[in-house]
Structure formats: C-alpha cells, structure tokens
C-alpha cells in the first residue's frame with residue numbers, strides 16, 4: 172500500500188536533516204582518522220570493492236539513513252518491484268530491468284508470466300548475432316565482414332549503450348577485440364552530426380543498430396531513415412537487411428521500416444525507456 176505521508180514529513184528525515192548540520196562542522200580529514208568508521212564503510216562483494224569512507228558521513232549518519240530507508244519501506248518496495256507489481260504508477264507497468272540480468276533459472280513474473288525465458292531467448296540471439304559479426308561469418312551485401320558500428324538512439328536508448336561502451340573502454344579483453352573497429356553514436360538530428368558519423372566509414376563494412384523502445388521517436392527515426400538511404404543508395408535496398416538491425420519493443424514497426432525481424436532484438440514494456 173502506498174503511504175500518503177511525504178518522506179520529508181517523517182521523523183527519520185527530520186533527524187537526518189538536523190544531523191547534516193552537525194556533520195558539516197567536521198572535516199573529512201578528521202573523519203578519515205577514525206579507523207573503525209573507515210573500515211565499516213568499505214564492502215566487498217563478488218570481486219567488487221566499494222569504499223564510501225570519503226563521504227562526509229559517520230556511522231551515525233549510516234544508522235539514520237537506514238532508519239529513513241525503513242520509514243520509506245524501501246525493502247517492501249524492492250520486493251514489490253521484484254514481484255512484478257505495477258510500481259510505475261504513471262505508466263501503470265512493472266519495473267523489471269532486474270529480469271534482464273537474472274540467471275536462466277530465475278522466476279520473475281510480470282502480469283502472471285515468467286519473463287526470464289523470453290529475456291534469455293533474446294540474450295542468446297544477441298550473442299549469436301554479435302559473434303557472427305565479430306568472427307566475420309556475417310557479411311554485408313557485397314560479401315565483406317562488417318567492422319564498424321553506428322548506434323542510433325536518443326535518451327535512454329543512447330545513454331545505456333554509451334555507458335556500456337565507456338565501461339568497456341578500459342577492459343583489456345574488450346580493447347583487444349575492438350581493435351580495428353569503430354563504434355559511433357548518432358544521438359541528435361544535427362545534419363553535421365550525421366556527416367561526422369559516416370565520415371570515413373564505408374557502407375559495405377558498416378552495421379547500423381537502431382535502438383528505440385517505441386520505434387517512433389522523431390529524432391531516431393529521422394536518423395534511421397537517413398542511414399537507410401546511405402546504405403541503400405550505395406548498395407541497393409536489399410542491403411538494408413544485412414546492414415541494419417534494431418533493438419526495440421515495437422517489432423511491428425521495426426519490420427515495417429524494412430529491418431529483417433530475425434535481426435530485431437526485442438525488449439519489453441517493463442524495461443524503462
């Protein structure tokens with residue numbers, strides 16, 4: 172049940188607010204001298220190390236934050252999310268991005284259906300396709316392997332892929348695999364940006380990935396049509412099926428656009444856009 176009390180009207184919020192005034196008087200240098208405090212602000216899990224000791228916070232702050240989380244029913248809200256309740260009340264839908272990284276045997280229901288098998292079908296399809304592109308067995312319209320990628324998308328459909336790209340830029344294995352390849356992002360409708368994106372790329376060896384939850388976003392669709400024209404004017408309209416793929420919830424529009432449904436990687440309404 173959603174509470175009608177605003178979080179800022181609760182006692183734990185007021186306590187935390189008063190506490191922040193106190194903590195401002197203490198220098199971080201002094202906080203860092205407290206060994207017990209520093210040790211309890213470091214955690215390790217599954218090879219990941221989190222050190223949050225360099226925050227203006229004491230153990231008392233953490234305790235107050237926990238009390239606030241309790242007042243906000245954070246645990247219950249997390250459980251509601253995992254059980255597929257429509258916690259996105261404005262869009263009346265589940266919020267299940269957690270299902271995208273769930274193990275194969277997990278059961279996560281949305282509207283009475285376990286969504287995990289569908290997720291894994293798409294993940295396997297993505298892996299299969301990307302491996303073919305990487306090992307050169309997927310070839311373009313003129314028989315050449317595809318080495319460069321242009322990702323079209325705006326908002327979340329740009330920032331998500333960009334985030335992964337940024338994260339992998341310092342991973343030695345990813346750097347090795349990316350040698351000789353370019354990944355470019357087309358995320359606005361400035362014609363100069365289109366020109367910059369395709370400069371130096373050959374349509375014969377380029378893969379275009381259109382990422383759009385709705386497949387109706389004006390900027391993305393304009394850029395997708397521009398690059399469809401770039402490909403088909405150089406290689407003929409049938410080349411689109413070899414050189415363009417999509418990631419979307421709207422597979423009907425993807426197919427209408429001319430992308431082969433076999434190369435459309437689905438996701439679902441319950442993934443935030």
Ligand SMILES: O=P(O)(O)OC[C@H]1O[C@H](O)[C@H](O)[C@@H](O)[C@@H]1O
Pocket residue numbers: 325326327328382383384385386387388391444
């Ligand atoms: O993924 P799409 O449907 O193309 O939407 C792309 C973006 O469109 C708008 O800017 C929305 O505010 C964003 O939340 C969304 O990520």
